[in-house]
Each structure stands twice: as C-alpha cells, then as structure tokens.
Amino acid sequence: MARIGVEETLTDVQQLLREHGHDVVVLKREQDMNGCDCCVISGQDQNMMNMQNAEFQGSVINAHGFNSEEICDEVEEKLQLH
Secondary structure, eight states: OOEEEEETTOHHHHHHHHHTTOEEEEESSGGGGTTOSEEEEOSSSTTGGGGGGSOOOSEEEEOTTOOHHHHHHHHHHHHHHO
C-alpha cells in the first residue's frame, strides 16, 4: 500500500485512492509530503505550498483537466515505476 499525498480540495480523488487501498494524506502544508510516495495537486495554484522549492523525491501529479479515475490510474502507473 502506497502513501499518497493529495491536495485537500481533491476529495473525490482522496476517496477513490482510499478505495484502491492506498494510504491517503491530505496535503495542507509542505511538511505533509514527508513520507509520501506520490503527491497529487490540483494545478489551480502553480506554486501550491511552495512545492517548486520543496525537496520531494516522489512523483507529483497535476490533476488539472483530469477526472478522478484518470488521476488514480496515473498514480498507480507512477508507483509501478518506483
């Protein structure tokens, strides 16, 4: 089971990832990314939580323009690469 950080506005993505068996962490601040294998951001704010300056080693997925299923598929694809 992967630990996925998801921006707090993406509640439908959080729920779907939980249904797929992932441990979901709601991202409210930069520190919430610690220990996450992957993060999903809304893409509405290009500098969400100053992530462009964060030293995060996992994948960051921009959810803008995608539905929950597409985002979940992308997360699981990224996790297979690690």
